[in-house]
Structure formats: structure tokens, C-alpha cells
Amino acid sequence: xxxTIGRALESDFDGISLLLREAGLPTDGLREHLASGxxxxxxxxxxxxxxxxxxxxxxxxxxxxxxxxMRGTGLGRAIVEAALEHxxxxxxxxxxxxxxxxxxxxxxxxxxxxxRSAVPASVQESxxxxxxxxxxxxxxxx
Numbered sequence: 410x411x412x413t414i415g416r417a418l419e420s421d422f423d424g425i426s427l428l429l430r431e432a433g434l435p436t437d438g439l440r441e442h443l444a445s446g447x448x449x450x451x452x453x454x455x456x457x458x459x460x461x462x463x464x465x466x467x468x469x470x471x472x473x474x475x476x477x478x479m480r481g482t483g484l485g486r487a488i489v490e491a492a493l494e495h496x497x498x499x500x501x502x503x504x505x506x507x508x509x510x511x512x513x514x515x516x517x518x519x520x521x522x523x524x525r526s527a528v529p530a531s532v533q534e535s536x537x538x539x540x541x542x543x544x545x546x547x548x549x550x551x
Contacts, residue, residue: 412484414491417446417458424448424455425472432474438462438536439472445499446472447492449484457484459492461501464531468496470506471537489518493551505532507546520549 417425422443426436439446442462449457456476462469470492475485493504505528508515512522525533525548532538 412449412451412456414447414449414457414487416495417443417448417460419443421446421448421455425458428455428458428474428476429472431477434472434474435537436472437540442471445492445495447488447495449475449479449488451479457488459488461492461496461504462532462535462537463496463499463501464529464534466500467503467505467529467532468501469532469535469537470496470504471535473506473511485514486518489515504551506549507537508549509546512547512549515549518551520551523548523550 422440425448429436439460442460445463446458446460448455456479458472458474459470460472462471473489496504506515506520528548
């Protein structure tokens with residue numbers, strides 16, 4: 410099969426949801442930000458995803474997932490970089506994320522840990538901040 414990376418389509422929602430559930434990540438609020446999503450396809454199968462919630466010139470990077478058998482191939486880096494480039498094209502200058510288990514991965518991509526209070530109030534209104542991520546999640550910025 411041929412691997413492609415591109416914008417998420419409405420028809421990708423079920424495939425993205427399956428990938429996120431398999432990775433133990435929430436899907437709440439994803440549909441509202443699908444237009445800012447990037448997917449990797451192996452043929453017609455979604456094998457990686459990253460989405461942005463854009464709030465002015467800041468954005469929350471969320472829903473980064475790679476199919477188990479594709480991990481360690483560089484696909485995670487590629488999907489994140491594609492999502493960040495999409496954000497920059499839309500005027501985003503600063504990216505934030507929450508993670509409970511991928512600190513090292515995101516540090517290798519140039520993200521640094523910051524205090525939760527350093528995140529703009531608009532980004533903190535995200536469903537990821539308000540509902541899903543517990544206070545123990547690491548907050549990172551790039």
C-alpha cells in the first residue's frame with residue numbers, strides 16, 4: 410500500500426475514532442475540530458492522526474495516535490509536523506499539548522514542559538483541559 414498524509418475528511422471520523430480508542434485517547438470534541446485534523450492513510454485505512462484546536466494564534470495539539478504496528482517508523486513525527494505546519498498556515502504561532510505518557514516523544518519534537526497556568530485562558534477552555542485531562546497531565550509548549 411501507499412502511505413499518504415493529508416487533511417482529515419468528514420468521512421474519516423469513524424476511522425480516526427477507532428484509532429483513538431485503540432490508543433486509549435478520548436474522542437469527545439474531535440468532530441468539532443475535524444477540519445483541523447491530519448491523517449496518515451495506508452491505502453484506505455487511517456494509521457495515524459493528529460488534530461488541532463485553534464484558539465487565535467495558539468492551538469492545542471490533540472489526538473496524536475499511531476497504529477500499534479506503525480510505531481517506531483517515524484510516522485508519529487511526520488503526523489505531528491504535518492499538523493503543526495497546517496496550524497502555521499492558519500496563523501498559529503504557539504502550540505500546546507497535554508500528555509500523560511508521551512513526554513519524551515514530544516520533547517524530541519521540540520516541545521518543553523510548562524506550568525498549566527502559562528497556557529492562555531482561551532486554550533484552557535478546550536474540552537481536553539476542562540473534562541478529560543487530569544491535573545497530573547504534563548502540559549507542553551512549542
